[in-house]
Amino acid sequence: MRVNFYATLRTAVGQKTVELSLPDGSSAQALAHEIARRWPALADRVVDAEGGISRRVHFMLGGRNIRWLPEGAATKLAATDVIDVFPPTAGG
């Protein structure tokens, strides 16, 4: 699946877009753990102390924060999905 990183997360990853190989049907939570494994400096920003998705990161699937999808962190991802990953962002 294709993962796009934004803002300070992009700086840590070093590029905007990364292709990650996760089994079809992997959960959004599994994606968070894969990101933490690939980029240890991001571990505490994407995974919380209980192993869930941290509140300090937002995974967008089809423009929807997975937090608001019915299955939340357990939302299943397809190999063809594009995920946008943001740190908290606001301004105005």
Next chain:
Amino acid sequence: MDLQSFGQSMAHVDLGAGDVEIRPAPDEWVRKFIGARGLGVRYVLEAGPDVEALSPENLLCFVNGPLTGSETSMSGRWACVTKSPLTGTVTDSHQGGWAGARLRWAGLDGIIVSGRADSPVYLFVEDGKIELRDASEVWGKGIHETVAFFQKRYGKKNLSVNAIGPAGETLCRFAAWLNEDDRAFGRGGTAAVGGSKNLKAIVIRAGTQKSRDVDADAWKKVRRQALDRIRDEKNITSPKKGGLSVYGTNVLMNVTNSIGALGTRNSQLTSFGERAEAISGEYVEQNILVGDPTCHACPVACKKEVEIKQGPWKGLHMESVEYEPAWALGANCDNDDIASVAKMIDQCNDLGMDPIELGNALSMYMEASEKGWVEGNGLAWGDTLAMIAMTDAIARREGEGDLLAEGPARAAEQLGHPEIAMACKGQAVPAYDPRGLKGMGLGYATSNRGACHLRAYVAAAELGVIDVEVDPLEWQGKGELVKVFQDLHAFSDSLDLCKFSAFAEGADEYAAQYAVARGEPFTADDVMLAGERIYNLERYYNNLAGFGEGSDTLPARFTREASTQAGSKGHVSELDQMLGEYYSVRGWKDAVVPEDKLRQLEIP
């Protein structure tokens, strides 16, 4: 400077008579309405809600808050409050930089301007005194040249120049004051009120002063608590680490685009697709960023100074590429050329105009041109050279620019198609599409100064930036949330602290700092009560000015034309349902404050 005596030194300037008098604000007003926004609205009410905005009788109030210029973080703010020539409502707009702080250090808490001068004048403020001086040499000049003129005359050290440009002089209805070249009283057309009074500038000279009359230990403690929140790495305000500090406000571009909340082509679409990246904060940071300027007492440094390195505007050095103008002049106009966006923001800074209103005027005219509804040459989507030429024409009211200088709402009305103006109460919408961020839409509709993102920044909850986190597509519960944000911001705008302080601080921190500054107990509940009182005072003014039941609306595009793009696809704004909730928690009858509510809140 003395914090506890805030409100004792209000300068009243009658431009017609040439008189200046310094006297205190009524104690009751300061107690009830705090300062800056709240106190300013109370003054403006004195001229009567029927006053014509561009008449000598309208009051133009420049008001500090009780914390302006103090050592408190993010306290470099002051307010300009008047009756708006754009909306006909009361309006307030806030500047950063140092002008407000220097006014305080010069010994004044505010300047209340009335009348009209026979010829162009400026106000010179120093050592507790304020004088009218001849401005004929700079009338007609751009703001950059005006600032340079006064810096040459008075020296750069400790000097703030708050000026109007040609757009204010020609009474463009969205003309803006700017200080130090680039910090704006942006919204509501306050500089047209300055132009109508022949007031070109306020020049302030004052060195830094420290607060003298507070409990030093308590003052240090409450300021430290607030600063710790701002510095906390989990907050976006964290210096050099948080997204707001690193990328500035334009860190928002990609996220609103991703969730289908980035109005595009005059809000006909809700996403700019892959092209948003080219006008985003990430792109700016990687390609054209050259500096991170800041305001008085602010460790966040969200301003972004850029230099254009190629193309027709190569060498342009300016600040600041913010999210709002990057959206208004970018995606909203189908333009993904960041250099042209920077050029037009700099034009706004020099001509003295609000870039949000400008971008909406241009995008409305582009849609009208595409549909064959204009008589002149019209304007094509994303035609940057034509946009830049039109920006100049608007400020000078030349050709088709004269129509657009009226603002998009009036201009669309004159074209016979009011439905293509994306405006509430005559003021154009900012950069959050109400179909993708439902609470922001309710905030636009119920804002007392016309469409505005800063009256209730519900996006902080809808985007998951603060502890309270809500689904942006859910309408239920947004009525109560919008009220809480409106009341909290009404208070912080009256202190006057930067709106971005709310990303790290809350009512507890505001109350603690205000209590020490005033030398009196003040609680978080008092914060929310004062904020509610100020919000209701504004609504009371607007009700008297003719904004009654049915006046809280959104453009039909947001309530009837469903989004077709990812994130918000299929959604419209459920405004009527949200308004029902909102009026219930406000205790209002539709858009009107009832008598019992006024009595309960001791208004006016």
